[in-house]
Amino acid sequence: MKQDILDFLKNLSVVQEKTLAVLQEKQALLVHPDKNALATLAAKESEVLEVLQNVLRRREELLARAAEQGLPSDSIEVLCDKLFANRIEVRRILDLTKRRIQEIRFLAGTNWTMTQKSLVHISQILELIATGGQGKNTYNAPNAPNGGKSTGGGFVDRVA
Secondary structure (H helix, E strand, O other), rough: HHHHHHHHHHHHHHHHHHHHHHHHHHHHHHOOOOOHHHHHHHHHHHHHHHHHHHHHHHHHHHHHHHOHHHHHHOHHHHHHHHHHOOOOOHHHHHHHHHHHHHHHHHHHHHHHHHHHHHHHHHHHHHHHHHOOOOOOOOOOOOOOOOOOOOOOOOOOOOOO
């Protein structure tokens, strides 16, 4: 069981590095878009996602085995604390893993925010193109009781 967990942690470390590399590449491409590179990146993202799903399955298998053996099965960290109580190198690996997880979350959140801002910007451009830059007053609907005439707008239409 100990060797399986050490192998899992080594594999997790490699997967985290790949994930960070893909997220950093994506961030660079969001700042300086390149259509061809984005297409290639989509394939890399799919590959990393598949590998991450395999890591998650392996984690669940290890925790299920630990439960069967009467060991802590709440998390890999708790299991490692029990199995490797005095091994500082395992603690270092776990700490590094936790730092990488935080970095992955930060990069993923940053990339998501950048993508959302881009989508809002594109939406605004499309709206400008569609309306010819002329804003439409939402209070003056053609079927309004006043025949669609302007009533001054504001937060609440005077006719309402």
